[in-house]
Amino acid sequence: MGAAGLLVAGGYDQLVKVWDARMGRCLNELAGHSGSVRCLAFRTDQQPWLVSCSEKGHVHVWHLEKRERLASVHGAHEGAIAAAHFVRGTSELITAGAADNALRAWVFDRPDGGGRLLRARAGHAAPPSTVIFHRDSVMVGGGPSGQAMMITSGADRTVRLASLWSAQQDVELSQR
Numbered sequence: 705m706g707a708a709g710l711l712v713a714g715g716y717d718q719l720v721k722v723w724d725a726r727m728g729r730c731l732n733e734l735a736g737h738s739g740s741v742r743c744l745a746f747r748t749d750q751q752p753w754l755v756s757c758s759e760k761g762h763v764h765v766w767h768l769e770k771r772e773r774l775a776s777v778h779g780a781h782e783g784a785i786a787a788a789h790f791v792r793g794t795s796e797l798i799t800a801g802a803a804d805n806a807l808r809a810w811v812f813d814r815p816d817g818g819g820r821l822l823r824a825r826a827g828h829a830a831p832p833s834t835v836i837f838h839r840d841s842v843m844v845g846g847g848p849s850g851q852a853m854m855i856t857s858g859a860d861r862t863v864r865l866a867s868l869w870s871a872q873q874d875v876e877l878s879q880r
Contacts, residue, residue: 712754714741732771737822738762745788745797755797757785763799765817769784774817804829825871828858
């Protein structure tokens with residue numbers, strides 16, 4: 705059973721329903737979701753997998769042919785997940801958190817279907833109150849004019865040092 709011709713829906717009842725769009729009938733109800741279903745994504749590399757994301761920040765991986773949950777990533781985000789999308793032809797899933805203002809890339813390459821965090825990029829969870837450019841030309845990538853690093857603070861009680869050139873140089877200090 706490939707994703708072609710399938711329609712998938714999830715809602716407040718914590719069920720993921722798989723429909724045959726051509727026949728107009730429900731093929732399966734996947735139970736065991738944690739919280740209401742916020743978004744769904746089909747894997748696009750010939751694997752019959754579906755990912756469902758919850759209002760509680762969890763990601764669940766379902767095998768459509770076996771009709772079972774393969775794996776879960778609990779706490780993938782700090783609250784509801786607003787969107788999920790598989791990168792075409794890969795096992796990489798991009799999720800966007802509504803509450804934590806974060807984009808995370810997950811790769812599902814383990815034999816059991818489990819995922820691991822590949823990359824993450826986040827902003828403030830609440831509106832920023834201060835945004836300034838760091839003018840130290842000694843900073844990597846700053847050059848003679850500086851301004852390669854940005855310092856922000858926000859109502860979410862975090863201070864961030866963000867590189868305009870490389871996310872690997874980003875730092876967050878927080879009081880949680």
